[in-house]
Amino acid sequence: MKIHAKLICCFLSLVVLGGCSKKSSSTQEESTGKAPASTNAAPAVTAPAGSVPSGASAGAAAETAAKMAAADWAMKQEEIKSDPNGQWAIQATASSTYNDAQGTDGWSANQATGAPNVDKYGDDGKAWTSKTPDSGIEWLDLKYPKPVHATEVRVRESCGSGAVVKVEVFDEQGQAHAVWQGNDPTKDLNYLMVKFDKTAFKTDRVKITLATNVVSGWNEIDAVQLVGTDQ
Numbered sequence: 001m002k003i004h005a006k007l008i009c010c011f012l013s014l015v016v017l018g019g020c021s022k023k024s025s026s027t028q029e030e031s032t033g034k035a036p037a038s039t040n041a042a043p044a045v046t047a048p049a050g051s052v053p054s055g056a057s058a059g060a061a062a063e064t065a066a067k068m069a070a071a072d073w074a075m076k077q078e079e080i081k082s083d084p085n086g087q088w089a090i091q092a093t094a095s096s097t098y099n100d101a102q103g104t105d106g107w108s109a110n111q112a113t114g115a116p117n118v119d120k121y122g123d124d125g126k127a128w129t130s131k132t133p134d135s136g137i138e139w140l141d142l143k144y145p146k147p148v149h150a151t152e153v154r155v156r157e158s159c160g161s162g163a164v165v166k167v168e169v170f171d172e173q174g175q176a177h178a179v180w181q182g183n184d185p186t187k188d189l190n191y192l193m194v195k196f197d198k199t200a201f202k203t204d205r206v207k208i209t210l211a212t213n214v215v216s217g218w219n220e221i222d223a224v225q226l227v228g229t230d231q
């Protein structure tokens, strides 16, 4: 019941702010002086600005563009989900979890294992998130069933997207190799796609580091796919 209420509140705040809050109370946000989360989260059903004619045809063009974008998004999600070279994590640990969630509790590290299961951008217990929303560096460490020569890591972000700052894979000796470090461009419910030259070693472990202070509100990760091959 508590979670239900929390989700509804989150949804409402999403509608109002376009951001990713967990605790409902706007009073809390006001009292901390935190600016509303960025509104650059692209609305799923509005037209690109500045390029449409006026009148009814504008509305129709906008609707078509939105539908096309939504279809592209769905196709991409499906393609990734069914990638024969992709694996989903089977174990995970994290620097911290919301409400100190353990095991299969909502927002625990384990919520980032398995295939993606968050349907809508926003706060959702089926994703991992850290204990606090904006305090700084947090990490998620994931294990995969099969060691592979890796070529890509795909991080599905589902709330407060854009806060990943580093992706590492580990070799057989347990040595970390950074495969990406930078400014995460991910917006909304989507993947950060990190492609790199095929690793000479095999890996079955990925570590995602976030700087939670760079995107206001809760930064949640639904799932992480490791892509690679035997040879």
Ligand SMILES: [Ca+2]
Residues within 6 Å of the ligand: 111, 112, 113, 115, 116, 117, 118, 126, 127, 128, 221, 222, 223
């Ligand atoms: Ca999940």
